[in-house]
Amino acid sequence: MLGSIVGVLFDGLAYGMLLFLLSVGLSVTLGMMNFVNLAHCSFAMVGGYAAVWLTGRAGWPFLAALPAAFIAGAGVSLVLERMLYRRLYRASDLDQCLFTIGIAFMSVAAAAYFFGTVQQSIDTPRWLEGTVAAFGMRFSAYRLFLIVASLAVAALLVWALERTRFGARVRAAVDNQRMARGLGIDVDRAFMITFALGGGLAGLGGALAVAMIGLDPGFAFTYLVYVLIVVAVGGLGSIGGSLAAAALLGISDMAGKYYFPWLGAFLIYLVMVGLLMWRPAGLFGKR
């Protein structure tokens, strides 16, 4: 009995951390830059395909493919930001929605064209397959890895944005553009870097997701709803909020499915609706 509770908590936490990795980039761009990027999962898809291609075709080890996926996501978003996105920072929310959905549509077709419609899989190293024994129970090695990786990402992000000079500049630039410009901060550059960071985080999330939930051209839309849920429940722009929301959603979803399977499909939405009615700005949101 106790064993199954721990098991459900662990599995739920790992699932939540997967959602966190996929959504933290959006929390950065939407929360800090106030840009509605519905093509966020397309950047995750870029990272996913990069990782699959590098490990499968180019023979890279899995761990080396992860930073490469981050770079691929960041690189693609950087190019798009310079060419297109930056012209829309002042556009209305609705135009941003339409534009980014257009980008997502194009990414779906492009992925189908270049990689085919087939479901992709990724080769993970031996030590990430199977289970690890601890406290008399067995835990999935990959899930454990996911949890560690996302906590590391969260810590790194919080440190970079809140403890470094660079982070202070970025926050100043996105909080109050005019004031930041007056202080001699290059706002344009700060936006560019923030956006690339969001894209890179998405790419990393996409690469880590493949082994658990697969990858096909539909990825750009399949997980968009979950990602939006995490960001909204966590509160805009709050890394800690996203982490807490993802953990809460993952665990409640898993526990709900285990104890009340007939509620399975409803749970994640019920939790979201309940939380947002209680705290419309999200768990850690300011607005």
Added chain:
Amino acid sequence: MKKLAVALTVAALYAGQAAAQTVKIGIILPYTGQFADGAKQMDDAIKLYVQQHGESVAGKKLEFVRKDTGGIAPAVAKRLAQELVVREQVDILAGFLLTPNAMAAGDVSAEAKKFMVVMNAATSIITTKSPYMARTSLTTPQLNESLGAWAVKKGGLHKVYTMVSDYGPGHDAEQAFQNGFKSAGGEVIGSVRFPPNNPDFAAFVQRAKDQNPEGIFVFVPGGAQPAALGKALAERGIDARKTKVMGQLELASEEARKAMGDTALGIITSAHYDDNLDSARNREFVKAYNGLAGRNPNFFAVGGYDGMHLIYEALKKTGGKTDGQALVDAAKGMKWESPRGPIAIDPETRDIVQTVYIQRVEKVGGELKNVVVDKVENVKDPVKARMKK
């Protein structure tokens, strides 16, 4: 036989004057969206058949019009079928991966009296929607009821747990397997249904494990889910070689086996086709398909390939005459050797009669393959067989 003779005479009379004309075939498939890969598999097989057998049949040139439904969208499928009939003036409707779409287009086939070939959609009742419809794929009960009976009689299982996706096809599969299993004397000790778009199966697998069953029956849609489920089974310590894991063929598809790795070993599936089936006919098909598509064919492909065969042979029989009644009459009772083995179109239900293979994932020459361990021949759709009684 008499009908056939008449049809042949009539056809022969018409053959001369119709020679210069074309036969138009409208193909409706979900080329985009969640089911795009199945559509691609099938479409490549259709192209392969045309490549191998020429673009004209019975003196008529074939012309294809392809339409995308973008996923489950019966209202769109119906409109596309209508447009194909009234605007493109197609003679035959074909394709149909998804049940709701096939049902909706069935209305158009019935009203416009057009021959319609369902090349995948697997719910039993589809073929009752139009008297001009035939199916060259499978029905969900056909595969799963056979598997249920086999699990008791040959598999030696008495207590199983079932877990299926909570939607139409999942319910059909659950019911069919339980029917087969119980009527052979087995006991279902528990069951669970999970949401159709479920990304993580750990919780459900844990529930199944709590019951300590001898075997677990699973139904999940294709795509990413079989692998996710297989991994969850392995992580919870369920070894398919000890606790038997059974399901419909998607569970051990090529992509799923690749993603699961060695945890796939021992999974038992019921299938009407697998690229590893050992026959000269199949080896030749797999080779040709690889030449065109650059990958192995799966059951979507064979449904499309046999569907084209049915269309070609029916047209030959009618001498190129395209009226729905003539074509469906020609299709009824047709038998041929498919890459999957001997198959036939049941003259009463216009549904497929075929061999159901029971296969197990094993390592063959370092690769994970489905190996046939048993087969049940001449299986009809059990639901329609019961409806008749």
Added chain:
Amino acid sequence: MASASAFFAGQVRWHAAEVAFWLATLLPFVAAPSYLSLASQIAITALFALSLDLILGYGGLVSLGHAAYFGVGAYTAGLLSKHWLGEPLTGLAISALVAGVVGYLSSHVIVRFRHLALIMLTLGFGLLLFEAANSTSAITGGADGLQGVEISPLLGFKFDLYGRTAYAYSLAVLFLCFLACRRVIHSPLGLALRGIRENAQRMPAIGASSRAHLRKAYTIAAVMAGIAGALLTQTTSTVSLETLSFGRSADVLVILILGGAGRLYGGILGAILYMVARDQFSGVNPQYWYFWIGLLLVAVVMFLPNGVLGGASALYKKRQ
């Protein structure tokens, strides 16, 4: 009759371009008789987009779950025809009523929220309804769709393969709903809505009365979405979960923004553009047409901000 003539008399003056537009909607009957099924589904989508415009374009409530009311209308019409009566006009009226009741009840919760919370709550309600319809498959037919929908002829006209009856019916209903919308927009309610939209930040200061206005608009929009859903059921005799799906909610949002939110003709124009483009692109290239439609959306945002109508009118003003 008196009330009908008062209804028409109460309309604000018609622009010549508007008259020309509505006359042009009759053209498909003679110019493209094999495109009438498509035209009918465009009219239905246009009605759905028009209904979203009432709350989004005029009320400023962004919804990602508007398909809920479309689906309620669609399933009501389907279930009515299956179990009780297949007469379309009565079915349409009852479906509108049911969708309206659901809309009225949910509006009490919806109008309390703004921003991302509003979007996510509408999304959540929509998805919950979708899952509910999937899990009550004994009633709704679940993922296989509702079977046994049979619609009687409309005033003696059968729903034919060419879609003549379907288009005539959808177009007539769209026009009547458009007239109603046009009146609402120019009524005190419409003015109040625009005031609320412009001053969204000062919402709390304005207080409860603005919520009452929004509730009214929301209910009207739900009625119209329900009518659109019922029309789709009746003209195709199919109902499936797709009518309740997130995809349908997102599509209609795209269509409205594409055409131009906050403008009476925005949704209608968006529906025509999007669906014709989709039909043409996917006809030419069934596998990769998403690329071209995506490019279309990107291009519209780049060159015609605020949708085709908004962008065009800005260009027009600039030139003058």
